[in-house]
Amino acid sequence: MIVELSHPIVDGMITYPGIPGPKLGVHLSREDSRKIYAPGTEFHIATITLAANTGTYLDTPYHRYPDGPDLSQVPVSKLADLPGLVVRAGAGREVVIDEDLDVRGRAVLIHTGWDRHFGTDAYLHGHPYLAPGSAQWLAEQGAALVGIDSLNIDDTPPRGERPAHTILLKAGIPLVEHLTGLAALPQPSEGQGFRFHAAPPMVAGMGTFPVRAYAVVP
Template sequence: MIVELSHRITDGMVTYPGIPGPVIGTHLSREASREIYEPGTQFHIGMITLAANTGTYLDTPHHRYADGQDLSQVPLSKLADLPGLVVRAEGVRQVVLDEGLDVRGRAVLIQTGWDRHFGTDKYQHQHPYLAPESATWLAEQGAALVGIDSLNIDDTPSRGPRPAHSVLLQAGIPLVEHLTGLAALPDEGFRFHAAPPMVAGMGTFPVRAYAVLPQRPR
């Protein structure tokens, strides 16, 4: 069973305040392509202009640190087929993790339920975030990846610090923000995938995040 964990990207959508929405258009229309190909053959080639922080996206170390690994340098072993763990934290603004959890080598996904507000003004304000001390603990314990279903893994006053980004990305732990659908996952026993294109020199990009659950016996 495969569970979708990404928001759909649509023309003009707002992901994060102040970041422009994507513009989706056409490079070659089906009508125009009829003049290029033989009768009965037509194609559509689309175009999209978007900020890298759009929809459900991955942060690599290069997002925070100039000498950190970018999208083309983070190995797939940190992005795909990871054993997953869901931390339930609905109704909590600052998420403090239970330090008894086994997080080493796992994708740790924080379910706050905030994804239900995605696309609304409420999503942008007073969102849940990871406690700085928990970010430090995840780095020390060797988590493979950390994700959250809210606006940001850090608290976001306009000019505030970003301790979770700083600590986790410095440790080489990728982040996935704006996840959705985590309520459909079990606490563990699934594999997580969130691989972006291999774009050199960029630190963030949208991903198609999803989880693979084991087949139930018939």
């Protein structure tokens, strides 16, 4: 079974406050293509202008650190076919990871349920986030990737501190934010695992980009 974990990208959508929504356009319409190709043959070529932090997207170390690997430098082995572990968040905004979990080499996906607000004003305020101490523990334990179905893996107060980004990206651990659908993923206690995939294009000089994140559940 394949479980979709990404939000669709649509014209004008707001992913994060202050970041402009994408603009979709047309480079070649079907009508105009009929003037170029043989009778009965037509194509549509679209354009899109978007900020890299749009929809469900991946952060590489370059997003936080100028000397960190960018989208073209992070090996695909760190982004695809990873053994996955879903963590169900409890009550409260700050998510603390159970330190009894085996996270080494795994994509750790934090399920808060905040994705239910995606596309509304409620999504942009008061969101759940990863406790800095848990970010440090995940880095020390060698998690392969960390994701969350919330606005940001960090709290987003005006002071702009980002401890989870700082800790995890410094450790070379990619992040995926704005996930969805994590409720469908099994926990180890249910006797079933899954493989996680979230590989972006190899764009040199960029630290973030949208991904088609999904899980394969045997």
